[in-house]
Amino acid sequence: MGYVAIKGGGKAIAGAHTAVESLRTAEGDAGASLPLASIEHQLRLLTSRVLSEGGLYHPRLAALAIKQMQGDTLEASFALRAYRSTRPRLMETPVQSTTDMRLIRRISSAFKDIPGGQMLGPTMDYALRLLRLDLVDESPESFRKVSRQFIRDIADSDLPDSFPKVVNALREEGLLPPQPDRPDIPFDITREPLVFPVPRSAALATLARAETGSLLALAYSNVRGYGNVHPTIAELRVGYVPVMLPHPLTGEPTEAGEVLMTECEVVATQESDETDAPPVFSLGYGACFGHNEVKAIAMAILDRALQKGMQHGPESPSEDPEFVLLHVDGVDSMGFANHYKMPHYVTFQSEVDRLRTTQEKDAAHTPAQGVES
Amino acid sequence: MNHSYELPVDEVSYNFAFLDEFAKREIRRSILKAISIPGYQTPYASREMPMGRGFGTGGLQLTLSLLGAGDTLKVIDQGADDSVNAVNLRQFVELTCPGTSTTERAAEANIIQSRHRIPEDRLTANQILVLQVPTPDPLAIVEPSEARRKIMHGESDYASLLTKLYEDIVQFDEIAISNRYPTRLNGHYVIDSSPIPRFDVPKMHQSAALILLGAGRERKVYAVPPFTDAVPLAFEDVAFRTEAFLDHQGTRRHCDRCDSSTSYLDEIMHPDGSHHWQCSDTGYCNDRCARRDSAGSGAVRS
Numbered sequence: 001m002g003y004v005a006i007k008g009g010g011k012a013i014a015g016a017h018t019a020v021e022s023l024r025t026a027e028g029d030a031g032a033s034l035p036l037a038s039i040e041h042q043l044r045l046l047t048s049r050v051l052s053e054g055g056l057y058h059p060r061l062a063a064l065a066i067k068q069m070q071g072d073t074l075e076a077s078f079a080l081r082a083y084r085s086t087r088p089r090l091m092e093t094p095v096q097s098t099t100d101m102r103l104i105r106r107i108s109s110a111f112k113d114i115p116g117g118q119m120l121g122p123t124m125d126y127a128l129r130l131l132r133l134d135l136v137d138e139s140p141e142s143f144r145k146v147s148r149q150f151i152r153d154i155a156d157s158d159l160p161d162s163f164p165k166v167v168n169a170l171r172e173e174g175l176l177p178p179q180p181d182r183p184d185i186p187f188d189i190t191r192e193p194l195v196f197p198v199p200r201s202a203a204l205a206t207l208a209r210a211e212t213g214s215l216l217a218l219a220y221s222n223v224r225g226y227g228n229v230h231p232t233i234a235e236l237r238v239g240y241v242p243v244m245l246p247h248p249l250t251g252e253p254t255e256a257g258e259v260l261m262t263e264c265e266v267v268a269t270q271e272s273d274e275t276d277a278p279p280v281f282s283l284g285y286g287a288c289f290g291h292n293e294v295k296a297i298a299m300a301i302l303d304r305a306l307q308k309g310m311q312h313g314p315e316s317p318s319e320d321p322e323f324v325l326l327h328v329d330g331v332d333s334m335g336f337a338n339h340y341k342m343p344h345y346v347t348f349q350s351e352v353d354r355l356r357t358t359q360e361k362d363a364a365h366t367p368a369q370g371v372e373s
Numbered sequence: 374m375n376h377s378y379e380l381p382v383d384e385v386s387y388n389f390a391f392l393d394e395f396a397k398r399e400i401r402r403s404i405l406k407a408i409s410i411p412g413y414q415t416p417y418a419s420r421e422m423p424m425g426r427g428f429g430t431g432g433l434q435l436t437l438s439l440l441g442a443g444d445t446l447k448v449i450d451q452g453a454d455d456s457v458n459a460v461n462l463r464q465f466v467e468l469t470c471p472g473t474s475t476t477e478r479a480a481e482a483n484i485i486q487s488r489h490r491i492p493e494d495r496l497t498a499n500q501i502l503v504l505q506v507p508t509p510d511p512l513a514i515v516e517p518s519e520a521r522r523k524i525m526h527g528e529s530d531y532a533s534l535l536t537k538l539y540e541d542i543v544q545f546d547e548i549a550i551s552n553r554y555p556t557r558l559n560g561h562y563v564i565d566s567s568p569i570p571r572f573d574v575p576k577m578h579q580s581a582a583l584i585l586l587g588a589g590r591e592r593k594v595y596a597v598p599p600f601t602d603a604v605p606l607a608f609e610d611v612a613f614r615t616e617a618f619l620d621h622q623g624t625r626r627h628c629d630r631c632d633s634s635t636s637y638l639d640e641i642m643h644p645d646g647s648h649h650w651q652c653s654d655t656g657y658c659n660d661r662c663a664r665r666d667s668a669g670s671g672a673v674r675s
Binding site: 193 | 394427428461464593653
């Protein structure tokens with residue numbers, strides 16, 4: 001008697017935290033705490049992913065979150081989001097232009113020659129995925145030499161600032177619909193809940209913070225067979241977008257900082273509106289914080305799929321705004337999957353009650369069966 | 374990248390009740406709207422909290438937006454104050470809300486946040502009960518699209534939900550919904566009563582205390598305002614039934630500790646394989662045990 005199912009919850013939680021910390025430091029005397037700068041640079045793609053899914057551009061805090069969460073992208077992004085909840089909204093930026101992006105990479109798979117030219121930049125697309133055993137025991141000297149050498153060998157003229165955008169050229173040729181003169185006031189998903197139907201800007205904002213793997217799976221489903229976006233990458237660019245804010249005194253746009261972003265524009269099959277306008281290609285747009293090309297591409301495909309679904313009604317899951325937008329957030333989906341680990345004693349008791357009642361009724365209705373021989 | 378920017382270690386300190394003041398005000402506005410339209414799922418811009426979605430972030434945001442200095446909070450999970458998640462939420466409030474106090478006694482609290490239970494002792498008009506909700510829409514089991522569900526709610530069209538109950542009766546001779554029982558408020562909106570057992574649903578009817586229901590992941594708030602009709606869906610000839618806790622002889626089981634035979638019970642399997650029953654509401658059970666012990670007599674049968 002006096003048996004209590006759960007007791008000392010506080011002590012158990014504290015013990016769990018200690019156990020987690022002990023695993024982080026399990027290297028023991030041979031180990032050293034990871035510097036945040038090393039995470040930010042050597043694990044830059046991981047940092048990028050967390051920045052983007054966390055919806056907060058702060059590489060150093062993202063690195064901290066990665067360290068604290070021991071490399072779990074979902075948990076690290078979640079920590080950034082939770083931090084974000086504590087910050088008041090001080091101002092809204094005007095719409096920023098990615099045309100002035102200081103590029104580190106830009107390609108187009110639509111045209112061989114694009115204004116400004118192709119620039120492969122830092123990509124592993126054409127690297128052989130052979131494990132580099134020279135990294136196993138990399139000496140500090142050789143590590144430092146790589147960066148020194150790169151800076152020394154590169155000529156200033158090899159570092160162009162910005163490039164014209166490929167889609168603008170397509171627009172001038174009438175292959176794409178003209179850009180609306182005045183962009184709509186963007187829907188702010190951090191201040192307003194999604195109530196369907198939602199405008200495209202709400203969809204884009206949701207996709208931009210979405211979990212990379214979730215976006216990829218849904219976009220893949222569309223291009224593989226459950227949908228019919230046939231994308232061609234008009235332009236994929238990675239670079240630093242100058243953030244322009246009105247100067248506090250003069251009101252003049254002034255560069256306040258820069259954010260690393262990946263942007264992707266896909267051109268898809270032609271579309272003729274119900275109006276008499278001539279048929280044109282349609283566009284899908286993807287953009288996210290950090291360097292994350294697969295996310296930007298998946299987002300662009302889904303944007304196109306969702307625009308189609310919004311206009312003509314969804315024909316596949318990836319064209320259904322509710323299906324896509326309510327299931328791609330990493331923080332939401334991870335939280336709900338994890339919550340099943342919490343006690344459900346009360347509801348389970350209630351379910352047992354229903355099952356026993358229906359079993360009893362079932363037994364009463366069914367005459368007892370003899371054993372057949 | 375701007376390398377001169379220092380890590381804002383001193384900025385990682387938190388506002389009273391964690392959320393910024395604008396967020397709390399927005400949530401309070403949504404609460405007022407929810408109270409004004411009983412059972413209407415009011416959308417709000419749910420913030421990410423530092424605990425998982427699904428761990429009570431919806432309820433917690435309501436609680437944090439309401440808490441002020443001098444308030445006393447009780448947090449329960451599965452009826453228990455010392456369940457890991459209740460401990461976690463309570464510690465978070467203690468950490469971020471200086472000037473408020475916490476209690477394990479329902480009668481001492483003016484705000485009670487709960488997951489899966491309504492306390493056994495009747496709440497008063499001076500109390501607010503905040504329930505954590507995973508799935509706010511009772512129509513979700515019959516209609517996946519939220520846009521279509523919104524229209525159904527507006528037209529008070531619950532035919533497909535009633536059909537689901539009817540199908541249960543055909544198949545099982547019994548309504549098979551165990552918890553989250555659909556309940557009609559003030560003659561119009563049907564709510565998901567949150568994963569409370571059917572046993573607790575009648576406590577919502579004409580409750581003196583305000584009941585707020587918060588779904589963080591689904592970004593909805595709804596309310597059972599004080600003294601409002603809350604009627605579980607049923608049929609004229611098939612009544613709504615709560616968990617009965619009868620043994621094989623048809624006698625009401627009672628709590629092994631405090632001997633109550635009117636409370637919701639947890640079924641506990643002892644290592645020897647025997648089944649035992651104990652109050653799910655630990656605060657209620659402890660109070661009864663304390664009263665019995667101070668009376669110095671044996672069990673008090675209720």
